[in-house]
Amino acid sequence: MHKTMETDVLVIGGGVTGTGIARDLSLRGVQCILIDKSDLNAGASGGNHGLLHSGARYVGSDPEAAVECKNELEILKKNAGHCIDDTGGLFIAVKGDDEKYIADFPGMCEKSGVYCKKIDIALAREMEPVLSDDMIAAYQVNDASINPFKISIENMNDAVSRGSQYLSFCKLIGFKMINNSIEYAFIINQDNGETFQIKARTYVNASGAWAGIIAAMAGITINMVLSKGTLLVTSKRMTKRVINRLRKATDGDIIVPGGVVSIIGTTSVRVESPDNIYPTINEVDHIISEGEKIVPALKTCRYIRAYSGARPLVGEGNNEDDRSVSRGFTLRDHKVDGADNLITITGGKLSTYRLMAEKASDLVCWKHSIFSKCLTKEIPLPSTKSGEWSEPGIMATEPVMSKIINDPILCECEMVPQSAIDTIVSSIKQAGGKPDLTSLALRSRIGKGPCQGAFCSLRIFSHMYDSNVLKDHSDIRDLKNFLNERWKGEKSLLWGQALAQSSLKEMIHSGLFGLELFENKN
């Protein structure tokens, strides 16, 4: 007999949408269990620019999405300010860009009510000295930078504090259907191999790019189209503001500051499966060659990481459900498909995650005949201690520096002290998870600086043995997994200094410690 857990709502997928739904429902008094086959933001929620769109990017292609972005930007700035860096943004065009689009841009913004202000080229260069000499037009907009990891961590922390539960590394393996209803979900805990069941009143498929795979377990077909986007992280912050190329959205035309670094992207390549996607050399070189047209320094600067995410888009040719709120995202009640208590929410964008969570939660409540109002527009997202360390460059702030006397710095690139590791370890334990380097990396900046984990991994790893978090020799596979995760983001960017640094990493971890000889049981 399997263990069975019961809850009002089972949310499948721990990205921004899933965690947003868990918080939204918890605020309305609806209890949730959220499961993820990996950990928070393992999919597109962790593989994006961290850009909070002002809406200006969509004024030409999707005015409805532009309006949504504009409204959400205001709500999030007000309610989740601690996850946002209100940088402002610029749209700039360079010689050769489509002059008609440039001329139409202010009018399109006005039509959608999206703020944009034409500024002098000279002023734009004063604001952002790295901009290209070929600049021919510049507009100021309200873009901001958002930390998607922090958003998910804080949403989940708030949901947990209100009685919901988060289960990491718990993968859905099937549904038990009776008539047209899901009786329970079969889950496997991938840490210990244990299987169990979760019985819920409603099941919410918030699995992003995996939405088609999850729906198929209930016998439902969703035609997902997956578009891989690749992004690059520079070792230093290049601009104060978000820089957009003023043209129809295409590759390599947005540069977003993320704390002490900048993120450049993206690309769009169809992929078959959302699993095992990684940046290729061609994508990296393409992004750099596009990016350098607006910021020439991108040609020579140092990059520390590349990563990819799969955008979940729902394919054309499906019968458009009438509850599909916008072309930006898809919300579907699968009652019409033969699964009364399953809904899917997918597509959309980081900027509108809260709205997606609101609409999905509204649908859940409607199905449960609960008459309640969404509260995430009014109630601010609380700031917790364990969310603090996912912030790039947090140590640069004075109050934090003064706290760490007698507190050894374990990650020297990103200045993460031992006390921060201890705080995150205990928050992972409290949530019932297994703390290891990989889950720490998700919740902090460790391994994200120029050394890409070569040194901090060892310092943190030995600290975890000292504090009894790790005990066994076999835990070395965690060190290997962590280094390999870092590697996926490094390998397409290894030239110049970065190659020298990665060679040092290999000297230590292979040359001295011989980790490649340690059998990897995963």
Place this chain on the structure above:
Amino acid sequence: MKIKKNTDCDVLVIGAGLAGYIAAARASDLGLKTIQAGNSATLFFASGLFDLLGVFPIDSGKILTKPYSAIKKLQSDQPEHPYSKISQNQIRESFQFLTEFLSSAGLNYQLPGPDNKQILTSVGTFKPTYMVPETFSKGCDVHKDEKNLLIVDFKGLKGFSARQAASGLGEKKGKTYTLSIDLPENNGSLNPVHLAKLFENKDFIQRLSDKIIEFSGKADIVGMPAICGIHNSLDIVKSLTKKIGMDVFEIPGMPPSIPGLRLKNAFEKKLSTLHVNFLSNAKIVFHAMEKDHFILQAINDNFETRIKAKGVILATGRFPGGGLFAKRNIVIETIFNLPVFQPETRDLWHQLNFFDAKGHMINQAGLETDNSFRPLDETGKPAFENLYSTGSIIAHNDWARLKSGTGVSCVSAYTAVNSFYKKNM
């Protein structure tokens, strides 16, 4: 205004990693007028252990016990590998030379026998190596004997946990104990160099011994992080052994490495008594050949030195050392612009998995050489009559995976200098 100088020499050694130091040692030993230029901080990354060949074939996934029979196989399977250019006798001779040189500099290494040794590392893995400092010797193959072991760590010494090291000894017959010592000197963290200096103080050794002695009934041998003094480390370990009444050995860990610092100090001290002129942190620029002499310039913050050299030993290393530099799509050699063997395109440089059993192709990159380690030009002839190379800049040498880095450095430096000497002197 920089001071301008002129100097000449028989041999200019470029690089101050192990390969460069061994080349300078051999050159001065043969009585050659030697100049060495480089940044010796790189030895903070050297574990202090000398490997010969610890894994072969590269994807065997296993540690070798008998390096010489594996080298024989390597010589027939991989004629392009640096070991395939020399005889096994040259290897033995070069290691003999190295131990004697280091011993004369006051740093004692065990003269190696025919077999590899296995050394417990701070992460709990075992490293196959060939020649170890005397301060490591009691810990060789410690997992195979029945002694009860005590591993000591120091609170604040980041990256070294006795528990973690001990976790690798699960199958050991004897018992393993751990002890974590909180020194009054620890204010959150302990700098390894400062800690190593503390070991040079007699009172500190007494205090430390007192803490360890309570285990003397249970344990037979003590393992410590490799920080037992910068100078006279062997005397310090002996004095600890005497006071505690148990054998003591050192365990290698993450950089900065104190045994690497000891090597740097030993080489620097001895080479200066042999009148090797060391140009610290100098960037070397090759100008031209003047008849059969190299004309180069050494530039640092204060000096510009014009050097006329009969021979040059290139010991500049690979990417971390700066001997090779990777542009986005091509790898170049940085001083003589020599042809570099390398994978054709960047997408072949690295594998998808960091720990791929075959290793990364970029680590095969480097200079192709003749049998006396002279780099070749495009036509396959020595690029210069008296230009030699040594160490990791030599191609077909994934030393991190094969655990062969210091062995290649030692034998190529020794062979290259000998060849130059024989040909010119």
